Amino acid sequence: MTSLVAQPSSTATTFHRERIADVWDEAQLMLKDNAAESGAGLPFQPDKATYFGMESIDALRLYTARYEDKLVGYALFIFSKHPQYSASTVALQEVVYMAPEFRGYGAAKFLMWADVQLEAEGAEAIVRQVRIGGPDYSKTLTRMGYEPLLTSFIKRF
Numbered sequence: 001m002t003s004l005v006a007q008p009s010s011t012a013t014t015f016h017r018e019r020i021a022d023v024w025d026e027a028q029l030m031l032k033d034n035a036a037e038s039g040a041g042l043p044f045q046p047d048k049a050t051y052f053g054m055e056s057i058d059a060l061r062l063y064t065a066r067y068e069d070k071l072v073g074y075a076l077f078i079f080s081k082h083p084q085y086s087a088s089t090v091a092l093q094e095v096v097y098m099a100p101e102f103r104g105y106g107a108a109k110f111l112m113w114a115d116v117q118l119e120a121e122g123a124e125a126i127v128r129q130v131r132i133g134g135p136d137y138s139k140t141l142t143r144m145g146y147e148p149l150l151t152s153f154i155k156r157f
Helices: 020-038 048-056 105-120 138-143
Strands: 013-018 060-067 070-081 089-098 125-127
Touching: 013 020, 013 105, 020 048, 020 060, 020 070, 020 089, 048 060, 060 089, 060 105, 070 105, 089 105, 105 125, 105 138
Parallel strands: 089 125
Antiparallel strands: 013 060, 060 070, 070 089
C-alpha cells in the first residue's frame, strides 16, 4: 500500500456512501491488508458476483472514508430485514477497515457517521464485530452505546 501523509488531518477526511462497483478495483490492496490483519484464517477470495448481486437488491451498504479523494477506510454492512425478527431492519457489519495512520479519533468519527447513515436509512439495530487478536476497538463501540451481545467461535477444516 502506498504511503499517505504521516499525520493526516481528520477534518480533511470525508465520508461517503458509495457503490461497490465504483470502489472494487481501488479497494483491492486495502482489502488484502484487512484480511492479513484481521481475517478468519481462511483463503482470502472475495466473491465479486455475490457482493454485486447483494448490492443490486439493496441488501448492502458501503461507506467509505477518503483523504484527498484517496480511499483510506471502508465499512460494509448487510442491510436487511432480520429473518428471526422480520419486523426489524438490521445492519450487520460485514467488514470494517481504516488504514493504520487514520485510526484513532478519525476512525471513531467514521464509525459514528456510518451509524447515523444506517439509522437514517431505516436500520433499527446495528451489529458489529471485533476480531480477537485484531485491532480492538471494543472500547470505542462501548462509548458509542454498543453492548456485548454474542461470542463467536470458528472451526476450520
